[in-house]
Amino acid sequence: MLAKCHFRFLLLIIIFFPATDGLADSAAPRVPSQMDFAGMKLKITDAARSDIQQQVDALRASDRYFRLRLDLVLLYFPIIERVMKEENLPDDIKYLVIQESGLVSDAVSSSNAVGFWMFKEPAGREVGLRIDKYVDERLNIVSSTRGACKYIKRHNFFFNNWVYSVIAHNTGKTGAEKHVNKSNFGADKMTIDKDTHWYFKTFLAHMIAFQDELGGRPSSGLELREYTKGADKPLDKISKELKADEALVFQYNKWLKRGPVPSEKEYSVIIPVQKGEKVDLIAKNEQKQTPASSPSGDSEEIVAPEESGILIQEKYPDLKKTIDSRIASFIVEINGIPAIIATKSDDLKTLAAKSGVEVAKLEKFNDLRPNQALEEGQVYYLKNKHWRSNIYYHTVRQGETLWEVSQEYGIKLNQLARKNRMFTIDKPEVGRVLWLRQRRPSSVDVEIKDNSEDYLPAIVKSEP
Structure with missing residues (x-):
């Protein structure tokens, strides 16, 4: 997916910014024999240290070049760090963006990867970036960083190893599989040696070269x-x-x-x-308007029973039975599967007692994580969900998760993710059209609707 021209890039640094300009090689940080990375303890062999040190020396060979690059790091890292924290990605991975683009927003590689994180068009669209004649979010530091977080977390879902996930950012999952040792999946310790993929050793070189220089301000102010x-x-x-x-x-x-x-x-x-300039910006995390409180001060919304039944009917478009919402718990049928709707006081044990289905089976049938709390008004299936829905598509609503969509249509979570070339941990973008019956062909781009208004696609009348 990404450019493979980093060694050539380092060579150009040496040619155009010789060591005599500013810093001498001796001023470059020394590569340690052990270091921490993303919660892992890395042991670095002498051979690997030599490889990494050469690249650190090249990055620090010219003080003028290094300071120019550091200015961009100091400028962009506050935004990158915030996005990574929101996406639960280890902070250390932020140094990868320096390696990828040098934080040049419109950088283009020889393989047509573009932007801060060097996404090609198909991969960029797969992580929800808009790329067309009006907008290219690969050049937006917020959007592209969020996309990179999704991409890296997808790989970590398979490898459970941030070293391998970084490598996969360059090679893709299939390429990275050639360079992994399964005994390191989930490991908190790892040895970096001469056979470790060059891309990760280059990443460590960037981390070592820049990590002790953070905390200041760019020279531009x-x-x-x-x-x-x-x-x-x-x-x-x-x-x-x-x-x-x-x-x-x-x-x-x-x-x-x-x-x-x-x-x-x-x-x-x-x-x-x-610095210090006052600009009237609307705060990013602006407080949301809350509904007006009742005269008594009780702001709890009260829904009439018949209104509740209508809302549930609208939420589950394939609902087969009439709902009487005045009943505490009731059985419905969605996608041909019996399900029970949870009330405020329900947990898995009470649902098991009401339905006669064991707790373990309820967890399995509903793709529930350990200790996942039940949601009032949510359906919980009493038999296995199907591999596909009777409805072709669904447009993602605000705050909606893949799990919620899978429950809405009675489709297995892993099958829903597979049909959309996603992973079960992915957060779908608002307005994204999800495929529910067939797998989206790789030749068909991800569709993001211009508005997030819900719509009901055609229901299949009969099986082919």
Whole structure:
């Protein structure tokens, strides 16, 4: 997926920024025999240390070049660190973006990988990035970092080893499998030797070269802030509204290729400002408006029984039986499978008692994780879910998970993920069209609807 030109890149550094310019080789950090990485203890053999040290020396050969690159690191890392924390990715993996693009937003590799994290178009779309003539989210530091987190976590789902997951960022899962030792799956200790894939040794070189230089500010004095209320506005209008430098706003938002900021989802417009400069930005984590409280101060929403039944009917489009929501717990049929709807007081034991199905089987039938709490109003199946639905497609709603969709249509979670070329841990993007009956062909791009309004595709009338 990603560029394989890092050694050539290092060679160019040595040619154009010789060691006599600024730092001498002796000033470069020394590669240790042991180091921590993403919660793992790495032992580095002498042969591997020699390979890594050569690359560290090359990265630090020119003080002028290194400071230019460090300025970009100091500028972008606060955003990258925040996104990675939100995505539960180990913080150490942030150094990979330096290796990939040098934090040049519109970098392009010889293999046509683009942007901060060097995604090719198919891989970028697979992790939810919009790539067309109007927008290329590979060039958006927030979107592309979130996409990279998804991509790396997918690999870690298979390898349970962050070293192998980093390698897979370059080679893909299939390529990485040639360089893994299954005895290291789930390991918290690992040896890096001369046979370790070059890509990870290059990653360690970047980590060692830059990790002790963080904490300062870029020489430009700039800070990057995020503006998320730019829907339907062109960049020049946003610049004027915020009284920001228009040229800089365009420079840091090359992801918007033409037209105004789209409105089908929230985009982060990057606003560069001088340290201490006051810019009237709307806070990213703006507090959501809460419903008006009742005169008594009790804000709990009360739903009439007949309204509750209608809501459940709308939520489960393949529901076969009439629901009487006044009954505490009741059996319904979805996708031809009997299911029970949980009440506020239910847990697995009470559902097992009401349905006559063992707790262990309820967990299996419903793809439940250990200790997963039940949700009031959610259906829980009393037999195995099917491999496919009688409905062809589903458009993802705000906050919806793959598990919730699998419950809505009575389809096995792993089969739903497989049909959409995803993993069960993936978070589907709002507006994404999920395939429920057939597997999306690899030649068909992921579809993101312009709006997230729900719709009901045609129901299959008869089996082929």
